[in-house]
Structure formats: structure tokens, C-alpha cells
Amino acid sequence: MSVLSRLAVIAAISIAACSQGEPAASASTVQSGADSGRREVAVFAGGCFWSTEANFEHMPGVVSAVSGFAGGTVSNPSYDQVVRGGTGHLEAVQVTYDPARITYRQLVDRFWRTIDPTDPDGQFCDQGAPYATAVFATAAQRPIAEASRAAAVAVIGERRFVTPVRNGARFWPAESYHQDFARLNPVRYGGYTRFCGREARLRAVWGR
Template sequence: MIRKLMLAALLLASCGGSNADTADAAAQRRTPRPANAQTALFAGGCFWSAERDVEAIPGVVEAVSGFAGGRVANPGYMQVVRGGTGHLEAVQVTYDPARISYGQLVRRFLRTIDPTDSGGQYCDRGPSYQTAIFALNPTQRREAQAAVAEANRILRGRVVTPVRAAAPFYAAEAYHQDYARRNPAAYGRYRVGCGKDARLRQVWGAQAATH
């Protein structure tokens, strides 16, 4: 309910936004990419949070909010949240392998989510908010499986986050991109109201990636 009210307010605000505002936001997201940049694809519940938390990991160049794992090409946000497309909210991550390996990135990502929750994340419930790691090649699959197995040992066999096969990624609408950075007060209220950091501390203790 919290997120639905915030989304309604955001949609009203974006109707008054100009094309220049959208262009400025997109320009601010662009950062120089190393020549050897690589890509990862994660589903971590609400992509507002996933994008924010993954971009805070040293070595990550950019995260883009969107959808993956479904049956419909180029889905819109409202299609996905209504259900039936099979997509998860996801983030496409560009990272510098000279600064962080894929295995390290997966381990850090797992500590930004509750990998023991099969029904969504925090206050966001339903299939589109389930977590997953999409392995884009055999090496990623091996490293992701190793990271999940390690997390499962730490969390005493309770991990349900799957390692899934590669899937097409579709970027979400512009108003979802960099939501936390562009709307810090609103996002802060959402994050506190959703109880994300409190739950992360319950699950991961000192290893939790809270903000």
C-alpha cells in the first residue's frame, strides 16, 4: 500500500515533468565505462532499492531498473505488477572486473536482500518481487551457485533465491530510473516504512548491507 500511494504521487508528478528533466536524469546516470566492463543481472525485490544498493558496491559502474524472466517482450510496469507476464523486477548491473569479481558481486548482492523470503521482499509481496540471480554464462552460473551455497550455510539452509538461466532484460520506464537518488525523502520514507534495513539486520546480522 505504501508503495502504491508513492507510485501514484510519482505518476502525477511525472505528468508535469518536461523532456529536459528526463534527459538531465539520463545524463546524470551516464558514467565512463571501463573497456572491460561486464554485465550481471539480479532480481532483488523493489528495483528502486536494488538499484540503489547495488550502485553503492565499489566496482559497480551502473545499475538500470527493469524486468527479466518473463514471457512478454517489452513489458510496462503496470503490466508486470498486475501479474501474468512472469517478470521479476530486476537490475542490469555494469561492473568493473578489475575492481570486483562476479563472485564477490553476487556475495555483496545477497547481503542487500532477504534470500530466505520466497514471497517477495519486505512490504512488497507477490511474484514480481521475488529474488533471483540470472547467470549470463556458464562461469557466472558456477560462481553464483558457489555464492548461494555459501549463503545457505551461513543462513542454515534457509536460502530460496535461485540461480536462473540468462533471460532478456527490459529497462523500466524513465521515472523509475535512479528513483532513490532523485527522490531521497520519498524513498527514505518508503525504505523505513517497508522495514528493509531492520529485516536485513535480522537475517544477516553484522554482514547486512544496510544504508
């Protein structure tokens, strides 16, 4: 095993689940290019919010991606409360975007390809209720999200596809040390994704 391989294994073991993190700055990645000044919001639950955030925040037209929680019954939950269970929240990411530069449909289409929508119990090595997947859609967003879901289902098959489109829900930001985790902790995040086998599983599911 090479020195780099050893380091990767050590990093992976140290973060064997999304449940560990370090203090970090607030999440806000502003894209370059013409900005219309318009803002809309989308909320996605894709398992570990570190990964969901990283999958969106560098897309042209995305203004920010913030890690947090949605879909539960407890106001302003802490991370510890959510992972202990009983609050009903999923780890989620609130994506703020410029609709003149990227559409909601493009965001939802992107979301499906970053998750394993055949897993009802979590994502990759993060298993349990808080890591279930969903699109949280407003009444206006729902027809678009459902159309996007139908297109994704056509690729995978209805019986295997378990990720739902849910009604919009209050989003609560997570603690600051969870924000921008992939960008601020690239070695630890890289070890985590390799340990979890994200890319291999996504290729197996989506054929890419």
C-alpha cells in the same frame, strides 16, 4: 511525534509500495578512479528495483545500475503489465561493471546481504510474484553464482534459503521515472524503506 517523524510517516504512506514513482532522469552512475574500459553485465532480482539499484550503483567498479524486468515471456513489458501479473517477469536490475575493478563474485556476495533470501513471496512490504528474488546467471557466471549462494546458505541454512540462481534471461529496462529513484527522490525513498522495515529485517536475517 516530532515534525520529522510526521514527515517520515507521511512520506511512507504516500509510497507504501514500490509501485509508485515520479518522472526521473535515466540511470547511470559512473564511478571515479581508473577505468579499464572493459564491461561485463550482471542481473539481479531483489524485490523492489529501486532498492536493488541503490544497493549497487555506488559500489567502486560499478558503471551503471538500471531498473527493469527479467525472466518473463512478454517482450518489452510495461511496469503496469508486470505488476498486474501474468508476464512472468521479476523486477530486476542490470548491473554493468568493470571486471578489472570489481568481480562478479563480489557483486553476488553483496546481493545476498541486501535481500531476505528466506521470503518466497517478495521482499519486505513488496509482496507478490514480480517481487520474488533471483540471480540471473549466464552459463559462465553460474558456477560463480552457485558458489556464492552456497556460502550464503551456510550462514542461514538450506531449508530457509529460497532465492535461486536462474538461467540468464533477457533484461528489459523499466520506464524512465523508475530510474535512479533513490538518488533523485531521497525523502520519498527514505520514507519507503523505513515503512517497509528493510534494515531491521536484514539485521534479523543476517545478524548485523
